[in-house]
Amino acid sequence: MSLERIGIYAGNGILPVKVAENIVKSNKKVFIIAIKGLTDRNIEKFPHQWIRFGQIGLAMKLLKKNNCKKLVIIGGAKIPNFFFLFPDFFGLKLFFSLFTIRKRGDAEIIKTIISYIENKVEIEIVGADNFLEEILMTKGNLTNTYIKSSNINDIDLAIKTCLEIGNSDTGQACIISNGKAIIVEDINGTDFMLYKAIKEKNREISGGFLIKMPKPIQDNRVDLPTVGLNTLKLINELGLDGIVLEDKKAFLVDKEKMIEYANQKNLFIYGI
Structure with a gap:
């Protein structure tokens, strides 16, 4: 054999x-x-x-x-x-x-x-x-720019929102700004949500962050959250401060390029 x-x-x-x-x-x-x-x-x-x-x-x-x-x-x-x-x-x-x-x-x-x-x-x-341990998210800051205290205060809301949309099996991500959930991901994916937020940008978005987490009901062996350089570019265009991901439960495609870009644009990449 x-x-x-x-x-x-x-x-x-x-x-x-x-x-x-x-x-x-x-x-x-x-x-x-x-x-x-x-x-x-x-x-x-x-x-x-x-x-x-x-x-x-x-x-x-x-x-x-x-x-x-x-x-x-x-x-x-x-x-x-x-x-x-x-x-x-x-x-x-x-x-x-x-x-x-x-x-x-x-x-x-x-x-x-x-x-x-x-x-x-x-x-x-x-x-x-x-097999992709080197691009898995880790706990804490990956970038020179640290997460703001205002964003730390909003993480509980962010997690709660992700759990709600995850349990309904509609998405893995949302945008949080100034204590509010601004927009949530649907079946069209994270980048679509970000493009939509850019198109419909309003005064409620001033700083804040994107959070992306696995759905509570999903099998984590397949479809762990994935973010890439384009995600960061959209976050920057939208005026967000950074991105929050779960420790060991998200892939960063082109991780080194993402960190380099985030440092150039003063964005944070933070693991919870």
């Missing part, structure tokens, strides 16, 4: 590549399921197979064939979409499992997919955080 590999179901962005690189650095084998028109082509330097949307059955067969006992699901796409576009037979069966919860949010759908893969296919889902 071939050596055991760790599988990666790769969405878009650079994180699937980073996961693969770190798996290889740890002297483990990797095999990547890449989605046509979505996954970064840099994954081609690793063992991989390109499939189209919806071919979840083929994906599982390939993972089994390559002796993948564990699977990392990582990338920027909304995972449920993979199963609704031209599904193969396995994808169709999964579709019927999801049909009864179709009106719920991403967290419930993703948990159903995880359960199906682990129980029906017998492949264990593992969190990408196991």
Whole structure:
């Protein structure tokens, strides 16, 4: 039998590549399921197979064939979409499992997919955080600019707001300014919320911060909050003071560039 590999179901962005690189650095084998028109082509330097949307059955067969006992699901796409576009037979069966919860949010759908893969296919889902420790958020300040006392005072409100929208499975983030929750994330994501806030900017926003936390109802092995340089640029354009993230529960894509930019613009990146 071939050596055991760790599988990666790769969405878009650079994180699937980073996961693969770190798996290889740890002297483990990797095999990547890449989605046509979505996954970064840099994954081609690793063992991989390109499939189209919806071919979840083929994906599982390939993972089994390559002796993948564990699977990392990582990338920027909304995972449920993979199963609704031209599904193969396995994808169709999964579709019927999801049909009864179709009106719920991403967290419930993703948990159903995880359960199906682990129980029906017998492949264990593992969190990408196991392989991306260097870009995980840590507690305290990451930047030269420290969080203001007024922002510290608003953190309880921020956490409460995130818990409320998280429990309703609508989003992971919100903007807090001057003791008020200004806007909350919906299914369109964090950057969409920030663009909307910039477009509709009002006098209530003067300083403040973006906070992003996992939903209380989600499985943290998939879809941990992710922020990048563009997020910081939007925060700066909006006039916020910085960003608050949960310790060990958020990824900072291009972490060094984010810290450099934050220092240039006097923004804080703070872990709670």
